[in-house]
Amino acid sequence: MIRVAVIGGGQSCEHEVSLASAASVAAALDRTSYDVVRLTIDPHGTWLDSGNRPIGLAGAAHVLRSCEVVLPVVHGPRGEDGTLAALCELAGLPYVGSGVGAGAIAMDKWVTKLVAEAVGLATAPGVVLTAATAPTYAWSHPVVVKPVAAGSSHGVTLVDRPELLDQALDAALALDHRVLVEDVMTGREVDIAVLARPDGSRLVSPALEIVAEGLFDHDTKYGGHADFRVPASLTDAEAKGIEDAAVAVFDALGCRGVARVDFFLTAAGPVLNEVNTMPGFTAESQVPKMYAAGGLSYPDLLDLLVRDALAAPAPCG
Ligand SMILES: Nc1ncnc2c1ncn2[C@@H]1O[C@H](COP(=O)(O)OP(=O)(O)O)[C@@H](O)[C@H]1O
Ligand SMILES: [Mg+2]
The missing domain is CATH 3.40.50.20 (Rossmann fold)
Known part of the structure; x- marks a missing residue:
């Protein structure tokens, strides 16, 4: 036991x-x-x-x-x-x-973008604002406003008209002292999971596509209306592009255990949205569903994670 x-x-x-x-x-x-x-x-x-x-x-x-x-x-x-x-x-x-460092960096959507770009991944162009700098921001095109560190779509707003900007900034600043203002990415939302084994190998799940009207917002996520397609219907080249990008950012951040890596699949290729080092983990959540589609059941996924943690006690850092 x-x-x-x-x-x-x-x-x-x-x-x-x-x-x-x-x-x-x-x-x-x-x-x-x-x-x-x-x-x-x-x-x-x-x-x-x-x-x-x-x-x-x-x-x-x-x-x-x-x-x-x-x-x-x-x-x-x-x-x-x-x-x-x-x-x-x-x-x-x-x-x-994940350990202290990877957890902290991945929680910070801005720093995650810097790390991802440093290893050659595309991310949505954006700027960071604070309560002090927000009033100087001049809206010129549709953007997504979101807290640098939050989750479950809290404080995330699509601003497609300038009069929506102030309210969106206030909502994001209520959750974090820094907010990201990003260009709107158009494409499919495709997520994938990466799991680090103690021998250094990576177990990559089949990808999952989220089909939602507009933003994948809080109500869609938890109101039972999220439409997950798993495995996502991808060409071999699309699947490989997403797998390679997910492993690259997982490793650059130094993640351990399992992480969910979220992308927009645009006409120009995959664009990294964010990395979740402790993603939703109910039986109906994305990561368990993705591994289940690959033949690894939810109880077996948990068993693997716990046994791997015991086999390779976390090094400091
Ligand atoms: N730059 C963007 N372009 C288009 N949609 C976005 C962008 N950023 C976020 N979204 C939408 O908002 C949702 C929530 O944003 P996300 O950054 O994933 O925050 P959270 O950590 O709360 O999940 C995404 O799943 C996506 O639907
Ligand atoms: Mg998200």
Whole structure:
């Protein structure tokens, strides 16, 4: 029996999404192999035990120390951004997923673009604004405004008329002190997952296409209207272009565990949108669906991630 801690919740706007991911992960871990211990971080940052009783960080550390491995399923800032990886590193516990550096960089959509461009990937041209510089921005063409670090489409707005700009900037600045203003990419939205094995090999999933009207916004993501096509219908050249680009940015960021790499497939080729180092992880989420399409079931995917984390305890950095 492997005692595994599954952490969910968190203080970001993706709290509810993480609760769903963590509940689904905990339910799917095979009980003949795993003794599952649940920990939840409430929206105020209070740690709760498996009975949802407040135990504080010290209590959580005590529980974590009784476990052999940690599966942090917290999306967004103060979770996916390296903070939970840091806690596990300091506690000396193996954990599933990216380390501190990769988590922090991938959480930052601006820095991710810089890294991606440095290894030859295309990204949407854009600028970073703050509350101080936002008033100087002169709208000249349709753009997407979004927080540098958020998720689940919170604070993301398509601004196709100048009068929508101020409200869009305010919505994004309410979630982050930096916002990205990007050119609108036209093309299919195609996502793919990359999983790092301890021997250095990469297990790349079949790609998935999201078919949505307009932006893949929060309501479409979680209102049950998202239309996933998996495997995505791609030519061999398109599939290879996306696979190679996904592995290149995964490796450049130094990701571990599994990450979902999201692209716009434009007429000019794949354009990287973002990298999620702790993507949605319910049985119906994209990453489990993508691997399932490749023949790796949801429980087997979780088993692989946990066993790999145990086989290759995370190095620092
Ligand atoms: N530059 C862009 N051009 C066109 N659509 C975009 C652009 N940026 C974001 N979107 C749309 O908004 C959605 C959410 O934006 P994204 O950057 O993925 O934020 P989140 O981290 O919240 O998922 C994307 O799935 C896509 O549909
Ligand atoms: Mg996204």
